[in-house]
Amino acid sequence: MxxxxxxxxxxxxxxxxxxxxxxxxxxxxxxxxxxxxxxxxxxxxxxxxxxxxAGQTAPYQPGYREKDFNCLNQKLKTYYLKKRKQNEDTYPDFYDRDLRQLFAGDRAS
Known part of the structure; x- marks a missing residue:
């Protein structure tokens, strides 16, 4: 279902x-x-x-490892802005205007 x-x-x-x-x-x-x-x-x-x-402790509980998460220290918007800058030569923005006309969305982003 x-x-x-x-x-x-x-x-x-x-x-x-x-x-x-x-x-x-x-x-x-x-x-x-x-x-x-x-x-x-x-x-x-x-x-x-x-x-x-129910009520039993899981047999394996890995401890919290800060090193697994300390790389997540920037906002998603910042990540995508950096990624866009890195790829601007490969993926030029001359289609952006056309895509914005085809797909409605938040214009402030």
Whole structure:
């Protein structure tokens, strides 16, 4: 139901992810919604599994490593302005006016 064309049902990993997404959906009464469906068995399995894990500490918890995050110290707008400057020769801006006419957006950006 979350993915188009019944994609999840043909891929086991995606099928589990889809089942988990349904189980996790806030406010969804999945027992009622999927009553009479084979999918209910998978949802009940996920529910049982998650209840068995509730309150337990994850077996592996990597510590916070500042070096993994200290490179994220600039705003996204700044990053894109630098990137635009670096690529101005490769990607000239002579199409910008035409693109702005084709695609509406915030003119202040």
């Amino acid at each position: 979350h993915l188009d064309d019944w994609y999840a049902q043909s891929h086991p990993d995606e099928d589990f992810a889809e089942t988990f997404a349904v189980w996790l959906t806030p406010g969804l009464d999945w027992r009622k919604r999927y009553h009479g469906w084979k999918a209910l068995q998978k949802l009940e399995y996920v529910d049982e599994l998650m209840r068995s894990l």
